[in-house]
Amino acid sequence: MRIDFIKMHGLGNDFVVLDARSQPLPAIDGSIASALADRHTGIGCDQLLVLEPSTSADFRMRIFNPDGSEVEACGNATRAVGLLHGESAAIETLGGIVHASPAEAGISVEMGTPRFDWDAIPLAYAMDTHAMPVAWEELVNPSAVNVGNPHAIFFVPDPYAIDMARLGPLIENDPIFPERVNVNVAGITARDAITLRVWERGAGLTRACGTGACATAVAAMRRGLVDRSVKVSLPGGTLRIDWREDGVIVMTGPATESFRGSFAAADFGLGPVDRTRA
Template sequence: MDQIPPLGLPFMKMHGLGNDFVVIDARAGRNPVTAALARALGDRHCGVGFDQLAVIETDPQADARLTFYNADGSLSAACGNATRCIARHLIDTTGKTHLRLRTERGILLAEEAGGGLTRVNMGAPMLRWDEIPLSAVMETLHLPIAGDPVATGMGNPHCTFFVADAEAVDLAARGPEIEHHPLFPARTNVEFVQVLGRDSIRLRIWERGTGVTLASGSCSCAAAVAAARRGLTDRRVTVHVDGGVLEIDWREDGVWMTGPTAHVFDGVLTPAFLAGP
């Protein structure tokens, strides 16, 4: 950090279905987050702990600009549940019911969905090999990997496997193996999907740069798109993740995700922590 705030750095702790985030509002000044600070904050023993860290900044053409970091300090262009959490915060604090939020994915639309739920359009899925990206030209609906997975881009790469029993998958073993597969030059998120019906799937997640997580918005969107492309489900499905339930609706204008959010607490990072060891 160029300058350590003399009174510390305020943050919010939020989660969407157990997919948890540290959120730093930098709209009043410059973005204070570095990869090193993100890694230190992501440590669940010596920091705060999170699946992703999000920074809110001002944007001249949107209600806010969002930047996302994984727990290993790497950047992520998309984070669906964090986008919903921040959208809920902005809806509650501004009174607006419709928002435009800029991410590396582009400008995403968010809206009040009623009943305490928040809806975000995560944009159109990326279905070409070079958009995801993959390391070579190939058909993304059937990858040459054992298990016959599907590749999808949602601003970040995804590899989706369809299995008979999602509960039986050893995420800790399979996740890192696939995350670092040479077909994915930028690494990949990994999803294991059990189809429950035309309108429902069970999903378990290994998140790139983080590991096993209770939920993921972009992973839920990618899994729903993959299932629909394979003809296993309709384009609107209920997604059952370890942390709860999301509704995914793949429409002509993008993949809409609806679900609950939680603002757990506010805190302040001390100058001593920010100074590092």
């Protein structure tokens, strides 16, 4: 049996999409996701996305990192599947229901409302999430925000001067973050502009992270560093983030379909079709 896939990306953050909305697939788990995500022996991607029917939204999106972990949210992935769907949609994720719709600059996604309580991040114990009283070498006093997944945001003079390959995994796996954390280093360049690099939980240094852009923008707005609408520049490109008065974060940016293909299910250890998802 061969399984169809779609390769997509949002600002270089790339995905393999498996669509089980109309045709059921074999059961997908973390080990299968890791095999497909491998850039040497698999198809290669930052995340594997599995689209399934939903009883509470237009469809469900499951998100797997290359290390096999299943995560709650991904802004760039939401834009990609919004493009694939072709019209406005409510999308069920582990982090809640998000809404995607076509926009002049690509796809706009309503990412929901951010959470700031220490136990909503979550942190290991109570502390101020506006400026956490902690440090890792030159990275000090981060903000913590949950936008469907957990983020720590450090404001620095030059994000490209930070050794993210070394500090990223150190912070990601610190016991203060019991569910690990996405690590963001950001520089404020204007009242409406932020430069950002992200070490993504379970994926590593990435060209773009939509939830990271949302979390960073909101953290900067809470500190009074920027206005309520900003452009966030990442290595892969730029996103616009708006924090509406009703508390909802809106992210707008491009998404692209790269190519389509298929693979032999047996090559990746996939068994028979899971009819429970039909």
